[in-house]
Amino acid sequence: MANIMIRKNEKGYSFYMPKRDIEDSIVSMEFDTPEKWGGEIKLGNGGAYYIEPQTAPARLPYSVRARRIDGVE
Amino acid sequence: MAALTREETEALIQEVLEVYPEKAKKDRAKHLMINDKELESSKKCITSNRKSLPGVMTMRGCAYAGSKGVVWGPIKDVISISHGPIGCGQYSRAGRRNYYVGTTGIDSFCEMNFTSDFQEKDIVFGGDKKLAKLINEIEGLFPLNKGISIQSECPVGLIGDDIEAVAKKAAKELNKPVVPVRCEGFRGVSQSLGHHIANDSVRDWIISNRDGQAFEKTPYDVAILGDYNVGGDAWASRVLLEEMGLRVVAQWSGDGTLAEMENTPFVKLNLLHCYRSMNYISRHMEEKYGIPWLEYNFFGPTKIKESLRKIASYFDDSIKEGAERVIAKYTPMMEAVIAKYKPRLQGKKVMLYVGGLRPRHVVGAYEDLGMEVVGAGYEFAHNDDYDRTIKEMGDATLIYDDVTGYEFEEFVKAMKPDLIGSGIKEKYVFHKMGVPFRQLHSWDYSGPYHGCDGFAVFAKDMDLTLNNPCWNMMQPPWQEKPAKSLLKDPLLKAA
Numbered sequence A: 001m002a003n004i005m006i007r008k009n010e011k012g013y014s015f016y017m018p019k020r021d022i023e024d025s026i027v028s029m030e031f032d033t034p035e036k037w038g039g040e041i042k043l044g045n046g047g048a049y050y051i052e053p054q055t056a057p058a059r060l061p062y063s064v065r066a067r068r069i070d071g072v073e
Numbered sequence B: 001m002a003a004l005t006r007e008e009t010e011a012l013i014q015e016v017l018e019v020y021p022e023k024a025k026k027d028r029a030k031h032l033m034i035n036d037k038e039l040e041s042s043k044k045c046i047t048s049n050r051k052s053l054p055g056v057m058t059m060r061g062c063a064y065a066g067s068k069g070v071v072w073g074p075i076k077d078v079i080s081i082s083h084g085p086i087g088c089g090q091y092s093r094a095g096r097r098n099y100y101v102g103t104t105g106i107d108s109f110c111e112m113n114f115t116s117d118f119q120e121k122d123i124v125f126g127g128d129k130k131l132a133k134l135i136n137e138i139e140g141l142f143p144l145n146k147g148i149s150i151q152s153e154c155p156v157g158l159i160g161d162d163i164e165a166v167a168k169k170a171a172k173e174l175n176k177p178v179v180p181v182r183c184e185g186f187r188g189v190s191q192s193l194g195h196h197i198a199n200d201s202v203r204d205w206i207i208s209n210r211d212g213q214a215f216e217k218t219p220y221d222v223a224i225l226g227d228y229n230v231g232g233d234a235w236a237s238r239v240l241l242e243e244m245g246l247r248v249v250a251q252w253s254g255d256g257t258l259a260e261m262e263n264t265p266f267v268k269l270n271l272l273h274c275y276r277s278m279n280y281i282s283r284h285m286e287e288k289y290g291i292p293w294l295e296y297n298f299f300g301p302t303k304i305k306e307s308l309r310k311i312a313s314y315f316d317d318s319i320k321e322g323a324e325r326v327i328a329k330y331t332p333m334m335e336a337v338i339a340k341y342k343p344r345l346q347g348k349k350v351m352l353y354v355g356g357l358r359p360r361h362v363v364g365a366y367e368d369l370g371m372e373v374v375g376a377g378y379e380f381a382h383n384d385d386y387d388r389t390i391k392e393m394g395d396a397t398l399i400y401d402d403v404t405g406y407e408f409e410e411f412v413k414a415m416k417p418d419l420i421g422s423g424i425k426e427k428y429v430f431h432k433m434g435v436p437f438r439q440l441h442s443w444d445y446s447g448p449y450h451g452c453d454g455f456a457v458f459a460k461d462m463d464l465t466l467n468n469p470c471w472n473m474m475q476p477p478w479q480e481k482p483a484k485s486l487l488k489d490p491l492l493k494a495a
C-alpha cells in the first residue's frame, strides 16, 4: 500500500506517487461515477494499481491509499 | 537538424560505452537516449533518478545541497544552520548567487555560514546540546531573524541525534518557527531528494502557520515558486507579472521571506518555474488549499510570450489585456536583441548538462537566437522531466542522464558543439579542450537570464563567450601551425 495523489489535467486523470516521485498518466480507471470511483487503475507506463472503490472525491487532487497490482514500479 | 543523424548518434553511444566493463555498460546504456519527438513517455528510453555507478565521475550533489543550497538557503530572513562538520556549509556558501535586498547580518542571512562545526566529541557524545546552545547564540546575536532551519549533514543522521526535539523546544522558547530538516547527504541518489525533503519540511512546519488568519486578498494574487533569484532572475520575472496586473505575494525562495511563504496559501495561482525542486509543495497546496499551479518558462521571447498568455488565461480580461500590453511593450526590445545577436550566433550548436529545469527551459532562448541545442542532460532529473524534455528538443538529438565525466568529454569530441553550458566542475575541462563554455548553474557570475531584461543579458553573454577571440589562440606557439593572428580576426577588425 502506498499513498498516491490523483489529479486532473488536460488529458484526464494523472497519477503521482510522492514516495517515489513517479508521475504518470492514468489510461483507465475501473469505476468513474460519482457514487463509485476507483478500482483498478492502469498507468501510461504499464503499471496497475488498485484503489478501494469509494464515492468520488469532491475535489481533485485527492490523496488516497492504493495497492500495487502490477508492473513498472 | 541535429548535429548527427540518428544512426551516427547511435554509433557514437555504442562507441563511447565500449570502454566500460560489461555490467557498467549495460547500466549506462539505459541512461542515454536519442530523442524522438513522437514519444509520449520517456520511460522506455531513458532511466533516471538511479544511484550513480561506482567508479565513474558523476557531477551530482547531495540531499543537503538540495535542501540547504537550493530550497532553504535563499530565504533571506531565515537562518539555516548547517548542522554537522563545517565543510559542507562553508564550501557551498553563497555559491549560488541568490541575490536579495537586505542588510546581511542584520535582517538577511543568505550569504553567511551558520554551522555547529562538529568535532570528534560531538560525534561521540551527540550534538544536541551544542545545537540548542547555537540556536540561543543566534537569537542573541541576530535577533531580527524570523526563523531558523536546521539542515542536517551526514554525521547527524549517522549518530541519530534528535534534532526534532531540540527544534520543538527552541521554537517554544523563541516563539518562532524552528524547522528540523532531515536532509543528510546520504539520503537518496542526488540533490533531488533534498528538494523533496525540504518541501516536506516547509509543508509540515511553515505552510499552515497562518491558516485562518486575516489576509487582504485580491483576485490577482500569485506566487512565484522555484525561482531562486540567481543573479536577479526572480526580479526580472516579477516585473513582467506585476506589469500585467498581477500581485506577486511571494517569491520562493530567492529574495523571499518567511512571511511570504506563510502567506502563499492565500494566492489564486502558483507559478512554478523550477518544476523539479518545488512541484511537491505545489501539489500539496493544490490539494489542501485548492490552488492550481502552472509551469511556466521565462527564458527567451518565444517562451515568455507563450507563458504570459498561459498565465493570463487563468484570470479575467484585464489581465489578458495586461499580458498583451506587456508583450507589445517588450517585443521591440527583444527584437532589437535578436537583430543584434542572431547574426553572430546563428547556426551554432549547443550542448547542455545542468540541473533541474534548464536543459529544457533554455532551449527556446537558444532557438530564438538561431542556435540549436544538440545534446542535453540532467544531473538529477526524474522521468517526468524527461517527458517534458522530449517535446522541447529536436529529433535525433542526444539526451544523457547523470552523464559521467568521460562520456561527456567523448560526446563533445564527437559532436563538436560550438558552446557548452554546464557547471563549474566541467568548465575548465572544456576550456582546456578549447570549447567555449558558460557555467549555467549560477550564470557564470552574470545574470539575470529570466524575463525580457534577462534575455538581453543572456544573448550578450552567449555572444561574448562564443565569439571571444581567445578561442582562436588555443594553440601554443611551439606547435606547428602558428595561432591565428589577432589582427586577422574579423570581429576585431570590425571593431
Ligand code: SF4
Pocket: B062, B063, B064, B065, B088, B152, B153, B154, B155, B184, B185, B186
Ligand atoms: S554528502 Fe554529507 S558530508 Fe558531503 S556535503 Fe553532503 S551533507 Fe556534507
